[in-house]
Amino acid sequence: MEQQAGLELRDRLRRRDSRGIRVRTEERATLLVDQEHPKVLALYQSWEWQPLGDLRSRLPHAPLFHAMLLPLRAG
Helix, strand or coil: CHHHHHHHHHHHHHHHHHHHHCCCCCCEEEEEEECCCHHHHHHHHHCCCEEEEEEECCCCCCCEEEEEEEECCCC
C-alpha cells in the first residue's frame, strides 16, 4: 500500500515536472538536490536529469547539494 502511494506520487511529480519544464525555450534546466535525500536524486535521474557535480553555498552550515542538468532541446 505504501509503495503504491509512493509510485503514484512519483508519477504525479513526473507529469507536473514534464508539463512545466519541457515547454521552456532555454537549452537546459538546472536544479540542486540536497545530498541528504538520495531517493530524490534517484528520482530525478530516472527522469533523465544528469548529475553535474557538488555545490555548497558559502553560508555557514549550508548543506551540500548535487547540481543537476536536464537538456531541454537539441543543441
